Amino acid sequence: MPANLTPEYKAAEEEYRRARDPQARLVCLEKMLSTIPKHKGTEKMQADLKRRIARLKEGLQKKGGRRGFAVTVEKEGAAQVALVGPPNAGKSTLLECTTNARAEVGDHPFSTRAPVPGMLQFENLQFQLVDLPPVSSEYMEPWVTDIIRGADSALLVADAAAVDCLPQLEQVLEILQVKKIALDTTATPAADQGPVRHLPTVVLAGKMDLDGAARGMELLRSRFSPAEVVPFSALEDDYSRLGQAIFRANAIVRVYSKSPGKDPDRSRPFVMHRGDTLLDFARVVHKDFAEKLRYARVWGTGKFAGQRIQRDQELADGDVIELHM
Ligand SMILES: Nc1nc2c(ncn2[C@@H]2O[C@H](COP(=O)(O)OP(=O)(O)O)[C@@H](O)[C@H]2O)c(=O)[nH]1
Ligand SMILES: [Mg+2]
Structure with missing residues (x-):
């Protein structure tokens, strides 16, 4: 028997496929269940939807509650690299340029942004970059710092063309320090002990194609010396230097x-x-x-x-x- 799915159902399903955080997915699944035609031909689909809803609810309750819902990104590739930086630094653009992932589109109906993973190819390896909402003094969902803490390393993205390039970064570092995360250009993956998470970090000077970026680059170099600062521009298409730096930071x-x-x-x-x-x-x-x-x-x-x-x-x-x- 054909399922004869309605346009409402198809729209909800399409939205489900695009939704990335569990709460948004739950809303979509419930919409799908309520709009699916109720007859013999869709019985299996209905049962499947109910099962998915139950599983998702269970996950939200278990990890959710006080801390808001849990968001995790399953690790893939040789290392998971959290993209960390102030608003507007160019993190999402970097993910789009260097991987085949598409960062979240603006017309998403749910305001909670979700992490977006993408794979960066380097020689015979792939690194999983994870785009995140900015680290800022405004409210941050707890899962943002959870993901940073759980990553193998961080890519600290600076807008080298911004006049306050360095203060922006210092603020990011301070906010994370309060959360007991130290972005550390000298950390090694194994060396973590004690209450503070020392995350191996690559510093990246973004938007190098813009006026004023050369000055920003110099400021970053002297701030993080002797660590390397990787220059980057969305207009370039050679990411080997970025890959090399991530490779090294992850030892x-x-x-x-x-x-x-x-x-x-x-x-x-x-x-x-x-x-x-x-x-x-x-x-x-x-x-x-x-x-x-x-x-x-x-x-x-x-x-x-x-x-x-x-x-x-x-x-x-x-x-x-x-x-x-
Ligand atoms: N000229 C130039 N603009 C960039 C570059 N990277 C990002 N942008 C612009 O900077 C703005 C913020 O970028 P976005 O990736 O959304 O930053 P995010 O907030 O860190 O994710 C957008 O208008 C981008 O088009 C770059 O390498 N060069
Ligand atoms: Mg972004």
Whole structure:
């Protein structure tokens, strides 16, 4: 039996597909349920809608309550990078230029903005950039700082052409400090201890195509020296420098696994981190390898081809490893 869906239902469904935060999605699902024609042909769809509504409500209650509803972004790729910055710095534009994601459109019927993830390609890796509402002294939803805290690193986006470029950033840093988040250009992914989250951070000087941006860039350089400040403009289309900076801040080490007599698949690196050892790698490949590892051979720069290595040997970017058990 055909479902004979009404235009109201289709509109609600379309809105659901575009809605990004759970509360907005819930409203859409309820609208879909109320407008779906009630007959035998739609019974399964009705049941499915009810199930989705129940699940969503449960999630909102569990994590919601006092703190407002929970918003999370499932991590994908080699690192999750939160886009952090004052209003109007160019965060959403950066996401649109460098990834295939589309930042939130203005005619969204719900005022609560949602995080928008997009994947930035760098060599054989992808980084997940997450666009966020601005960090400002006005009310911020708790989930904004939750997402920043939970990310692997931050991209601090400055409007280099703004006359108050530096004060804007200082304010962002202060607001986050109150929330016990330190954007730290020297932090390493593993080094986090204590109550303050030290987030590895890349500083980006945006809108470099505009007048006055060169001065902003100089101010940023002296403020964050010796850390690198990455120049960026939406008019450019080479993002390798940005990718390189994110790669470095996340202390990523790419390791390739190979079987005896075969070449490694260089398009699929294992993403490890500086300080990780052979044993860490074996664990990631398979828990059997970690338990029963007899020996391993490595091919890489500064090593003899096929040289045997110890379990506590630190990995280096580009290492090709043959595990034997
Ligand atoms: N000239 C120029 N304008 C930019 C650039 N990036 C963003 N903008 C403009 O700056 C304004 C704010 O950008 P938006 O991405 O919405 O900032 P957000 O609030 O940080 O997300 C918009 O009018 C953009 O068109 C850039 O690289 N060059
Ligand atoms: Mg924006």
